Amino acid sequence: MPDSPPDPTPEMPAAAEPRSRKGLHRRRLILESAERCFGRLGYWTTTTAEIAEAAGVTQSAIYRYFPKKRDLFLEALAFRQEAIAEAVAEGIRQPGTTRDRIEHISRATLALARRYPDMARLRVQAVVVAAQDEAVHRAVTGTIDSMIEGHRALIEAAKTDGSLPPTVDSEVLAATFSALATQLYQALVLEHPMEGIADRALPSLLGMIEGRQGD
Secondary structure, three states: OOOOOOOOOOOOOOOOOOOOHHHHHHHHHHHHHHHHHHHHHOOOOOOHHHHHHHHOOOHHHHHHHOOOHHHHHHHHHHOOHHHHHHHHHHHHOOOOOHHHHHHHHHHHHHHHHHHOHHHHHHHHHHHHHHOOOHHHHHHHHHHHHHHHHHHHHHHHHHHHOOOOOOOOOHHHHHHHHHHHHHHHHHHHHHOOHHHHHHHHHHHHHHHHHHHHHOO
């Protein structure tokens, strides 16, 4: 990895954790605005002044919670992770086979990307930043690794309950699912025609796997 470019944000004291309801609300406003600004304008172009204006707060309020712009970018990148985790947990609780749960989770996470398009834009932007910033690189690759591992665990469960063939290569299929999810996020951001098949992509892929295994 190349060395990280210097962060123009001045050194500030350690971030303060909000304790009041008002503080938590202000922090959320800042993260929502950061997600929107970074997602639409990019990391290098966006300034903390623009984020502060979008959030309706002062720059000093941003620095209180996020001493550096990089800190704010990383927190914005993780901002929707709880919602994604909840969607996955809800999918795992669904009745039916593990394959059914995999399809439910796919639909739920795509729905989140459509509901929060700036989240999808930010995740696409983060890949560009990760090529030049070590901390962002760790965050992005960590997210990819977690996604692949989550898919692998579901595929193994599907092989166990018989909803996927036992001969399926779990590691390869998990990486394929994760790559497909990443490509669909890009299609959503770019408003590419591929986005129109997003909801059918995973079920079709699973169907092709089953058909191939049956040959």
